[in-house]
Amino acid sequence: MTSMIAELIWLLTLTRSHVIARRYFVVNGFDGALTMLGLLVGFYVSEDVRLPVVINACLGVAIALGMSGISSAYISEVAEKRRELRELEKAMVADLGQSAHGRAARLLPVVIACVNGMAPFAISLIILMPLFAAPLLEPLSLLPLQSAFALALIIIFLLGVYLGRISHTFWLWAGLRTLLIAATTTTLIFTLSPG
Amino acid sequence: MVQVKRIVLDVLKPHDPNGFDFTTAIAEKTPGCSVKLTVTAMDARTETVILVVEGKNLHLHVISEAIGSLGGSIHSIDEVDVENGPDDTEPA
Numbered sequence: 402m403t404s405m406i407a408e409l410i411w412l413l414t415l416t417r418s419h420v421i422a423r424r425y426f427v428v429n430g431f432d433g434a435l436t437m438l439g440l441l442v443g444f445y446v447s448e449d450v451r452l453p454v455v456i457n458a459c460l461g462v463a464i465a466l467g468m469s470g471i472s473s474a475y476i477s478e479v480a481e482k483r484r485e486l487r488e489l490e491k492a493m494v495a496d497l498g499q500s501a502h503g504r505a506a507r508l509l510p511v512v513i514a515c516v517n518g519m520a521p522f523a524i525s526l527i528i529l530m531p532l533f534a535a536p537l538l539e540p541l542s543l544l545p546l547q548s549a550f551a552l553a554l555i556i557i558f559l560l561g562v563y564l565g566r567i568s569h570t571f572w573l574w575a576g577l578r579t580l581l582i583a584a585t586t587t588t589l590i591f592t593l594s595p596g
Numbered sequence: 597m598v599q600v601k602r603i604v605l606d607v608l609k610p611h612d613p614n615g616f617d618f619t620t621a622i623a624e625k626t627p628g629c630s631v632k633l634t635v636t637a638m639d640a641r642t643e644t645v646i647l648v649v650e651g652k653n654l655h656l657h658v659i660s661e662a663i664g665s666l667g668g669s670i671h672s673i674d675e676v677d678v679e680n681g682p683d684d685t686e687p688a
Contacts, residue, residue, distance in 0.1 A: 415613050489610055492641035493669065500667040502610065 409512060412505040416485075418513060421478075423567070425517040429470045431560050431579070433521025435586060436462060437528040438553040442587050445546055446594040452545060456532050463525030471518030478510035528553045557583045597681055600654040604675035605647045609668035615645070618666055625662040628652055646674070 413419040440459050444450045486506040490497050497503045531538060531548035538545055558576040565575025609618060619631040629651030637644040649659055660670060 415617070417612070489641055489667070492639065493608060493610065493667065495669050497667050500665055501613070502667045 408504075409508065412501060412509060413512070415501055416482075416505045416509060418505070418509050422513050422516045425470075425474060425513060426520045427560060427564060427567075429466075429517050430520035430524045431557070433463070433466050433524040434528060434553055434556045434560065435583065436466060436521070437525050438550065438557065438583055439586055439590060441528075441546060441550045441553060442590045443594070445550070446591060452532060452535055455546065456529065459525065459529050459532070463522050463529070466525065467518045467522030469518075470521055471514045474517035475510050475514035478513045482506040482510055524556055528556060554580065554583055599652065599679050599681060600656070600676065601652070601679055602648070602650045602675065602677035603654055603656060603659065603673065605649070605659070605663075606671040606674055607645050607647050607663055607668050608642055608671055609645060609663070609666065610642055613666055618645075618668070619647075621666055622647070622649070622659060622662045626651060626654065626658055629654065644671070 410419075413422065437459060440462060441455075444455045444458075483506060486497060486502055489502055528549055531543070531545045531552060535545040538548060558580050561576040561579030562572045564579070565572040568575070613621065615633045615635065619633045623629060623631045626649065629649055632648040632650075634646045634648075635643050636646055647663075656673075663670060
């Protein structure tokens with residue numbers, strides 16, 4: 402298991418795919434967090450929506466986001482990695498199927514697809530935790546929908562902070578920028594919602 | 597006993613892995629050796645390097661397999677130092 406992880410890290414570094422995986426994690430993770438935020442605000446605006454309905458709808462969207470992330474990234478990454486390998490084989494005038502580059506072309510699309518799919522799914526599940534734990538929140542006078550909304554804002558802020566760290570910009574500014582996007586989304590839903 | 601002490605190889609390799617990772621990976625496969633890499637030509641996707649491997653008892657197939665697994669291919673064997681030292685076992 403350890404050697405397999407070491408091999409994957411080596412292949413990710415070799416093909417510089419760790420940058421792609423990181424980008425996919427942030428982009429699709431942000432996508433997942435913002436989608437959940439939108440759903441929660443939508444349900445809040447709708448009023449009198451039963452909690453199981455909210456959970457089922459949000460869970461359905463989380464699964465769909467995950468599946469969409471896995472399939473889309475896998476299809477595009479397989480094509481990209483095959484093209485890269487073919488071009489390298491042409492330059493090397495050799496079959497690289499058994500080399501690290503060949504292994505990378507076979508394995509990395511799966512890894513990148515998992516990152517792309519798991520990021521929105523996992524982040525969505527974290528945001529939905531207050532909904533799952535609604536009976537536990539009652540004694541603390543916490544409302545599940547509002548708690549999930551607050552958690553979504555925290556995760557969106559943290560994703561911004563992470564982006565700030567990658568780009569070496571001030572973490573607070575980077576976090577506030579993504580928070581501003583969340584605030585704009587929420588305002589738009591409140592403004593445009595007919596109910 | 598015949599032992600290969602030094603091999604100089606002309607190798608074509610992709611840019612990645614870079615020289616540091618390439619030599620490190622080869623050294624990992626042949627314990628007790630020292631590996632030196634010199635880039636002699638550079639192309640858009642590939643580079644030609646001179647690889648000098650020194651050790652007590654080198655095996656060309658091990659080095660060749662390591663180079664192949666890293667996407668490289670040996671163009672030519674430019675130099676080989678071989679020693680036939682005294683036998684390890686004394687006659688009875």
